[in-house]
Structures are given as C-alpha cells and as structure tokens.
C-alpha cells in the first residue's frame with residue numbers, strides 16, 4: 001500500500017504540521033494538476049489525472065484525524081476495517097445511545113440551538129480523544145491501544161454526520 | 172482554415188504562439204463570451220456592441236434558427252418554437268422540471284432528458300444550448316480573427332453529473348474544444364480575487380436566472396481553493412417571475428391562459444420584478460388575445476411577501492456550506508454577489524443580515540463569471556507564463572454512490588471532495604453461483620436511492636461461479652477535473668477479470684454527437700470530412716507542440732533508445748500532417764500518444780520530486 005506521508009516527504013506521525021502539509025500539497029499539485037496539462041497529449045493528461053487523484057486522496061487522508069490515525073495503524077499492520085464487530089466498552093455505548101436520544105429530541109422539537117450545543121460538546125470530546133490518540137501513537141507507540149481510541153473517534157464522527165443531517169430536518 | 176506552422180524536426184519548441192481561448196458563461200437568461208487580450212479579460216460584444224446574448228432560441232419550420240435578441244423579440248408571438256431558459260431542462264427528465272404547467276412548450280418526455288417539439292422537429296436541450304454556443308463561437312472567431320483553440324464553459328457549481336455531461340455535449344455539438352467545465356462561483360472568485368488581490372476566506376452568493384450557488388473559497392496568492400459548495404439548481408430569478416405571474420393571475424381572476432398570453436404575462440411579470448428593484452411600485456399591463464386588458468400594480472411590500480419563501484430558500488444552503496466547511500459567518504471575510512437576481516434589495520438585505528456584513532457589489536454581476544472563465548481558459552491554453560498562473564482546486568457538489576440491498580444509497584465519494592478524485596469499494600455476490608451483478612450509480616445526499624438522482628445502471632457479467640460472498644468486485648469511481656464521473660467494475664478474486672466502464676447515461680454517446688454534428692453540417696452544407704481532417708490536425712499539432720516542449724525540458728529523462736522511439740513517432744506524425752488523410756493523422760497521433768506514455772509518467776514523478784526538493788531547500 002501507499003505510504004501517504006512519503007508522498008509529501010513527511011515522517012509518519014499523528015501530530016501534524018498542517019501548514020507544512022498544505023504547502024507541500026499545493027507545491028505538488030502545481031506540478032501535476034490537470035490544469036497544467038489541458039493542452040498536452042493524452043498520455044500526459046492521463047498521468048496527470050492519476051497523480052492528482054492520488055495526491056488529493058493522500059492529502060484528504062492525512063488532513064482528517066480519523067483517516068490519518070487509521071492510515072498510521074495500517075502502516076503498522078492493524079486494519080480497523082476488518083474488525084468492525086469489536087466490542088466497545090459498555091459505558092461508552094450507553095453514552096452514545098443517550099446522545100442519540102438527545103439528537104432525536106432536538107429533531108422532534110425542531111431545536112436548532114440544541115443541535116449547535118451538541119455539536120460544540122462533540123467537538124470538545126473529539127479534541128480530547130485526538131490528544132489521547134496522539135499520545136498513544138507518537139509517544140507510547142501503543143498501536144493496539146490507539147486502535148480502541150480510534151474506534152471511539154469513529155463513533156463520534158458518525159454522530160457528527162447525523163447531527164449534520166438533522167439540521168436539514170430542523171431548518 | 173489557416174495553414175499550420177511546422178518547425179524543423181529536432182528543434183526545440185518555438186516560443187509558442189498565443190492560442191485563442193475563450194470563457195463562455197452559458198446562462199439561463201443571458202450568455203456571454205470573453206477572452207484575455209494583452210493580459211486583460213474582456214467580454215466580446217456583438218456587431219452592435221451588445222455584450223449579452225439572451226439565451227433564447229427560435230426554430231423556424233424551414234430549419235432556420237434565430238438566437239438572442241432576434242428570438243427574444245418574437246417570444247410572445249411564437250412561444251411554442253421559442254425556447255427560453257433551456258438551461259433548466261439540461262440533464263432533466265420531464266418530472267424534474269418545475270412549473271411545467273406555466274411553460275408554453277410542447278414537451279416530449281424522452282428517456283433521460285426532456286425534449287421540446289418545435290416547428291423544426293423535436294429538439295433536446297443539448298441541441299438548443301449548442302445553438303447558443305455556436306453563435307458565441309462565431310462571435311469570438313470573428314472578433315479574434317481565427318479558429319478557437321479551446322473554450323471553458325461555466326456551469327452552476329450545484330449542477331449534478333447529468334447536467335454537466337449535457338453541457339459538455341452541447342459544447343462538443345457546437346464544435347468547441349471544451350478545455351474545462353468551470354463552476355460559476357469559482358469563475359467569479361477568480362475574477363474578483365485577481366482584480367482585488369484578495370486573500371482569506373470568501374463566500375460567493377450567485378443567484379442567476381435559473382440557478383442558485385453558494386461557494387466558500389480560500390483565496391491565497393496563486394491558489395483558489397473551494398472548501399465547500401451548496402445551492403439549488405432549480406432556484407433563480409425565474410421563480411420570482413413565476414410568483415408575480417401567479418399573483419397576477421389570482422388578482423385578475425384569469426382563467427387558464429394560452430401559450431401567447433402566458434408568455435406575455437411572464438414577460439411583464441419579469442419587467443415588474445426588475446422595476447421594483449429601483450421603484451416602490453410597478454405596473455403590470457397586458458392585452459390578452461381575448462381583447463381583455465389586465466391592468467394591475469404591484470408594490471414592494473406585496474412583492475417581498477410573495478417571494479419571502481424564495482429568499483429564505485437560499486439561506487439554508489448558505490448555512491449548510493458553512494457547516495460543511497467547519498466555519499461560522501465570522502470567519503468569512505467578504506461575500507461576493509454574482510448574478511442579476513442579487514440586485515433585488517430583499518436579497519441584499521437577507522445576505523447582509525445572515526453574514527452580519529454588507530455584501531460586495533463592486534463588480535458587474537452580469538459579466539464577472541465570463542471574465543473569470545476567460546482567465547482560466549487563458550491559463551489552460553498555456554498562454555499565461557507559469558510563474559503568473561494559479562492553482563485551482565474545486566470540489567464535487569453532491570455525493571456519489573451506489574445502490575445496495577434494500578434500496579439504500581452507499582456513498583462512495585462524499586460531497587465537497589476535492590477533484591479529481593477516485594475511490595474504490597468492494598462488493599460481493601449474494602447467491603451461490605451468481606455470475607452477474609447489477610450496479611446502480613446515484614448522486615445525492617439522501618439515504619434512499621429513490622430520493623437520489625439516478626445516473627447510470629450497468630451489469631457486470633462473466634463472474635466465475637463461486638459461493639455467495641466469495642467474489643470480489645471492485646467498483647472504482649473516478650471524477651475528473653470537470654466534475655464528470657466514470658465508473659469501472661472489476662472482478663478479480665479468481666484472477667479472471669471481468670470489467671466494465673460506464674459513463675453516466677444522461678450524456679449523449681459519441682455516436683449520437685457525431686450523428687447530430689453530421690446532420691447540422693449537412694444543413695450548413697459543410698463537408699464532414701474536411702471538418703474531421705481539420706480536427707485531427709489540430710489534435711496532432713497540439714500533441715506535437717506538447718511533445719516538443721516536453722523534450723526540450725526533460726529529454727534527459729529518456730534513455731537514448733527511448734528518445735529515439737519518441738522522436739521517430741514525432742517524425743512519423745510530422746510526415747502525415749500535411750497530407751489530406753484524416754485516418755493516417757489519427758493513427759500517427761495515437762502512436763505518438765502511446766510512445767510518450769512512459770515519458771509522461773516520468774515527467775510527473777520528476778515534477779513531484781522538484782516540488783519536494785524545492786521545499787526542503789526553502790525550509791532549511
């Protein structure tokens with residue numbers, strides 16, 4: 001598999017210098033982007049399309065905390081995609097159920113402010129989980145432990161998407 | 172056509188000549204063509220000095236076609252053959268078209284896209300649009316004095332794949348080399364950003380005649396990056412006309428109107444709407460074919476009341492784009508207003524209120540999209556020195572997915588993904604011994620397939636019989652820089668590959684385009700073969716130019732044997748270029764394309780290495 005960090009000349013780490021990544025991403029794009037080859041031959045246009053696609057994919061993966069963590073774990077031989085039915089801690093699951101009930105309540109009550117509130121709480125929770133993931137991966141090299149945290153983060157991401165969808169029903 | 176210049180074999184690329192390239196704003200109400208001349212983007216006017224071309228096409232029984240003001244003048248006397256706002260029908264079935272009852276046409280519900288029966292036969296929206304594009308192409312060629320090397324055509328950012336495909340087909344049908352489909356708000360941002368040297372996060376609010384777009388962009392020196400886009404491809408100034416029309420019908424207690432009266436009243440409704448932008452009250456006076464006279468007056472308050480829901484309908488997408496971008500209104504440095512309908516005071520007020528700042532109106536909302544498109548066309552044609560051009564990063568507006576069991580849509584590429592993009596997903600068989608699988612490609616945000624737009628259906632056959640769940644079918648979605656999708660499915664578990672590539676079904680097949688081209692040329696008494704020859708020569712010349720300049724810079728990337736192969740292919744193409752044999756030119760072009768494949772790959776690798784190396788030096 002591709003190591004997305006290599007593409008940008010970065011060392012694989014969860015802690016990310018987003019500004020540096022963005023700079024390199026743009027520098028590479030300005031070399032390979034289809035706009036540079038609109039007037040070129042088929043072969044160059046095809047190669048440009050393939051490269052740009054790959055660079056975009058790598059950039060998107062690294063910019064997103066969940067995808068970045070999954071990618072690092074995959075580089076260490078842990079594939080989260082194959083372990084979907086891993087048991088989550090009961091306490092965490094109960095908490096998730098409660099949050100979903102709260103979400104339903106906000107939707108039936110057409111309460112956009114409640115959604116805003118849920119979103120900002122969720123953002124704070126995500127930040128703290130991301131900090132823990134960073135410590136597990138970068139400092140302790142505890143990849144198995146990180147995997148459990150990443151799974152939790154995935155739950156929170158899903159909830160965020162559900163809140164996002166709920167706005168449409170409320171508005 | 173002009174004689175092509177051929178440089179001596181082996182010589183490095185000549186300082187390349189300026190290629191004629193234009194930007195076209197193919198609008199619902201008005202279309203424009205612009206180009207960059209001596210570094211300045213300008214809209215090209217017609218022979219009477221008028222920059223806009225009304226997007227109206229009138230068909231005569233003898234096959235003649237009027238486009239623009241001539242057609243506009245006759246819309247009320249010949250409404251059935253005079254097509255206005257055709258953009259609303261692009262890539263749309265009859266079911267999707269709003270206000271069908273208030274449109275004076277003879278619709279034909281064709282599979283894929285609605286069509287209109289006219290005196291000159293049944294016309295698809297693609298054909299109608301291509302008439303508009305042909306006029307703009309002629310205008311540009313007359314004013315620039317040569318054949319166009321290429322054109323950028325703008326589309327609403329919120330256009331889905333079917334609507335984009337239809338637009339690109341219209342371009343091809345008009346004989347244009349479509350360099351790129353460019354999103355309208357992005358084009359506006361280019362024009363605005365370059366003009367004002369803006370940096371920071373900007374929103375573009377584009378309410379035109381038929382469509383609404385809201386894009387959020389990050390502007391930095393040399394980069395235009397769309398972070399999120401949203402909108403409604405069925406909402407625009409036309410809908411405000413409809414509200415006034417319905418109000419007038421109700422006030423005057425009119426019984427159902429015939430096509431002419433309907434068109435008359437619609438025109439008067441639009442006039443009243445535009446008048447209300449500058450006055451407190453507007454008259455609506457129409458003499459009906461029955462001899463009755465409708466004589467009404469509408470004031471600002473009434474107008475605001477009956478259009479309030481439309482104004483509000485634009486604000487949902489604004490909030491959605493902000494959420495998608497993870498931003499609040501406080502992060503937005505300015506709101507650029509684009510499109511004629513943003514002149515309405517209630518729109519200005521609503522936007523100012525939502526963003527808590529006055530919107531930016533310091534550019535011509537009618538022209539800015541065409542100007543931005545011209546600037547991008549100039550870059551794509553390679554006319555802009557590389558140190559002065561820019562990087563444009565755009566996104567897809569709507570998620571792309573595939574139907575799974577139970578009629579659910581599985582998203583493969585989510586909305587607001589930067590393009591070009593590709594994503595693969597594996598699927599498997601449901602029954603033992605299953606040898607074929609059906610796929611249904613959809614676009615939209617809803618969970619149920621029934622609520623999304625259906626783009627294509629295809630079957631993958633020839634899967635070797637296996638136990639249920641054992642086959643591994645990899646479906647890859649590829650979205651190109653135009654935002655157009657192609658899908659590949661491949662079964663690979665047993666090493667036996669069955670594979671299929673689909674283009675979504677709304678576009679025309681190449682064969683259909685060719686047939687339409689042939690028909691239109693027969694009509695214009697032009698020679699199809701001469702046309703094909705000219706086109707192949709242009710392609711060949713372009714490839715020769717590109718190869719020569721690539722060799723001039725990067726010949727060191729090729730081993731002597733490889734270099735020789737490329738140079739041979741170049742010479743072979745040069746040799747057939749002057750002969751009148753379209754097929755030989757095509758074959759030699761294909762051969763040169765194949766011969767440069769590896770070279771192209773290495774040049775890309777080299778580009779990436781250069782980018783990274785440059786960075787390391789810079790950051791030391």
Ligand SMILES: Nc1ncnc2c1ncn2[C@@H]1O[C@H](COP(=O)(O)OP(=O)(O)OP(=O)(O)O)[C@@H](O)[C@H]1O
Nearest residue numbers: 198199200201379380381382408445448510511512
């Ligand atoms: N002074 C005005 N007041 C109100 N509306 C106006 C005014 N001037 C123009 N319009 C409206 O603007 C619309 C046309 O805008 P524009 O030319 O930007 O659209 P377009 O580019 O053709 O459409 P689209 O971008 O949706 O494809 C029409 O509905 C027209 O009535």
Ligand SMILES: [Mg+2]
Nearest residue numbers: 198379510540
């Ligand atoms: Mg427009």
